[in-house]
Amino acid sequence: MKAKVDRDECIGCGLCASICSEVFEMDEEGIAIVIADPVPADVKEEAIEAEESCPTGAISLEE
Numbered sequence: 460m461k462a463k464v465d466r467d468e469c470i471g472c473g474l475c476a477s478i479c480s481e482v483f484e485m486d487e488e489g490i491a492i493v494i495a496d497p498v499p500a501d502v503k504e505e506a507i508e509a510e511e512s513c514p515t516g517a518i519s520l521e522e
């Protein structure tokens with residue numbers, strides 16, 4: 460699985476990084492970045508939860 464963050468959609472709320480810190484991190488501009496590619500199998504559920512929880516739909520996941 461591959462995770463992506465649309466930088467134009469991200470409002471920097473930090474939710475994804477707190478739900479799944481193995482995959483998402485906040486960069487120096489306060490925007491989420493993906494730090495694990497591919498998403499490790501053992502944190503898939505958390506990555507999906509982060510995607511579903513993102514208030515702006517900035518996260519996309521691809522198999």
Ligand code: SF4
Nearest residue numbers: 469470472473475513
């Ligand atoms: S949950 Fe969405 S809006 Fe919030 S930091 Fe992550 S990508 Fe950005």
